[in-house]
Amino acid sequence: MEIRPILSTLLRSKTAPLLIAAQVALTLAIVCNAVYIIKDRLATSSRPSGADESNSFVMAFSAARPIGDIESMQRRDLEALRGIPGVAAAAWTNQVPLGRSGWNTGGINTDPTANQPTDIQSAQYMSGDSLIDAFGLKLVEGRDFLPEEITVHDPEKEAPPLHHALITRALAEQLWPEESRYAGRQFYNGNGPEATPITVVGVIEQLQTPWAPVNPLRAESSMLLPRRYLDDYSQYIVRTEPGQRAAVMREAEKTLLALRSDRVLRFTRTMDQVRDRRYAGERLMAGLLIGVTAFLLLITASGIVGMSSLWVNQRRKQIGVRRALGARRVDILRYFLVENLLISSAGVLAGLLLALLLNDLLVRELSLPRMPVEYLVGGMVFMWILGLGSVLSPAIRAAAVPPAVATRTA
Structure with missing residues (x-):
């Protein structure tokens, strides 16, 4: 599959992709640092005191x-x-x-x-x-x-x-x-x-x-x-x-x-x-961060699903034409997955920079050690998986649209 047609489509309608990328970037920056703080606080609260x-x-x-x-x-x-x-x-x-x-x-x-x-x-x-x-x-x-x-x-x-x-x-x-x-x-x-x-x-x-x-x-x-x-x-x-x-x-x-x-x-x-x-304070902070992280991931996934569903409805005619010209269901599915992967990758790159800047602030203000690179790598992989998983259902629905129905109802 060529990337150029996907990029051309994204450039013609920049607002939605930029919103998704920004959401991915912000989520990655917050989640990486939140997970790091959660693990640090829970590890601190479980340190042995030396006493029985x-x-x-x-x-x-x-x-x-x-x-x-x-x-x-x-x-x-x-x-x-x-x-x-x-x-x-x-x-x-x-x-x-x-x-x-x-x-x-x-x-x-x-x-x-x-x-x-x-x-x-x-x-x-x-x-x-x-x-x-x-x-x-x-x-x-x-x-x-x-x-x-x-x-x-x-x-x-x-x-x-x-x-x-x-x-x-x-x-x-x-x-x-x-x-x-x-x-x-x-x-x-x-x-x-x-x-x-x-x-x-x-x-x-x-x-x-x-x-x-x-x-x-x-x-x-x-x-x-x-x-x-x-x-x-x-x-x-x-x-x-x-x-x-x-x-x-x-x-x-x-x-x-x-x-x-x-x-x-x-x-x-x-x-x-x-x-x-x-350690009541540390555990309360960890609990709040877990709740905020879960809520933020849910919002991000819902945003990707909603935006992808909107794109599918807006491009039903385009899907029908491609199917009529011989595109298989797997081609349509792959198109939307690659499109989401490009948007998510742009958001991930921006999110890495935001995560490092946020971690630098936390190091200075909360005296935390610097976040290991494993958290950034794990966050990148997770956001890619989250993006692909969120777009999968709308992409499957798009691939299942018959050519005749798509061109007639577009």
């Missing part, structure tokens, strides 16, 4: 009136929690991964004499108990804290210095990018002669921060500090034996509420619920 989420829950209490024996309260609470059947480990903690609030520190460095502070940041998990056991973390190097390394901090008094820390592999790789072993090394939280050296006693495979930003290094830049903080806001992380979490949660609430009457239970949440709260 399926068997863990967190509970928090606030003081109803001033509490004077905070340390003994924490110890008694933990003793009661550990005595509940099905509890594998429990600890007081100032924050939990994906919890959306907590302690953070910046300017961490390995040379306190440097003129410029680094941009390395880290979440600070504090506890007087083993968070490795309570969170179910994987220790890949070194050891857990020793009892004599744990300090007690009363917020009404000056904080005692910290000399030991457990850090995640992600934080270690930022501090010592050329090294592979980190236990025994020292870092400083701040600059100047007063900066206190902190010795790394162990390295954790993975532990996300409470905020878990998109950047993977920042999301897993965490440290554990051996400090019991005497705050009347008490938060406990409890890890249970497999399958025991629901029963332990009910018993833990009853047990701790019965211990004291000067505090109120703020919440009890599974770590799965903590994850859902953290």
Whole structure:
């Protein structure tokens, strides 16, 4: 089949082909970037936190009136929690991964004499108990804290210095990018002669921060500090034996509420619920984009079908003449398919440029990584298939028109 007659027909009636091409271009640009964002957000929301989420829950209490024996309260609470059947480990903690609030520190460095502070940041998990056991973390190097390394901090008094820390592999790789072993090394939280050296006693495979930003290094830049903080806001992380979490949660609430009457239970949440709260926005965005993408594809396909049906009705006489001159049904079908392929190809080429420009905007505004070329290639192929599939039914109807009927009713 010659392309020239098809191009000649399209040039004589430019409006409809241009509208279809523009619709294809806009759809390709939006769909490619939308699918990329959807996959990125869903992948982000499913990243492992490093904790044993399926068997863990967190509970928090606030003081109803001033509490004077905070340390003994924490110890008694933990003793009661550990005595509940099905509890594998429990600890007081100032924050939990994906919890959306907590302690953070910046300017961490390995040379306190440097003129410029680094941009390395880290979440600070504090506890007087083993968070490795309570969170179910994987220790890949070194050891857990020793009892004599744990300090007690009363917020009404000056904080005692910290000399030991457990850090995640992600934080270690930022501090010592050329090294592979980190236990025994020292870092400083701040600059100047007063900066206190902190010795790394162990390295954790993975532990996300409470905020878990998109950047993977920042999301897993965490440290554990051996400090019991005497705050009347008490938060406990409890890890249970497999399958025991629901029963332990009910018993833990009853047990701790019965211990004291000067505090109120703020919440009890599974770590799965903590994850859902953290990533509710990402999942909502993904759902909205899926709906918008599906609607846009439906509109584009409907536009191609409607326009193709209009072309068939407008060219019934032309179809009849060609059939009378010997054109077969397959020739008519192929004509409309090739015509649509040319229009779609023009739209695809323009859509590729729009997709790249839109992705560049998203990279700058949302700090997304650049879209891989696979999304563009997949989008091109999909739009060609969508265009051919949409025009197929009108083309079949056109090929089925008898020559006599077409020339008589045109």
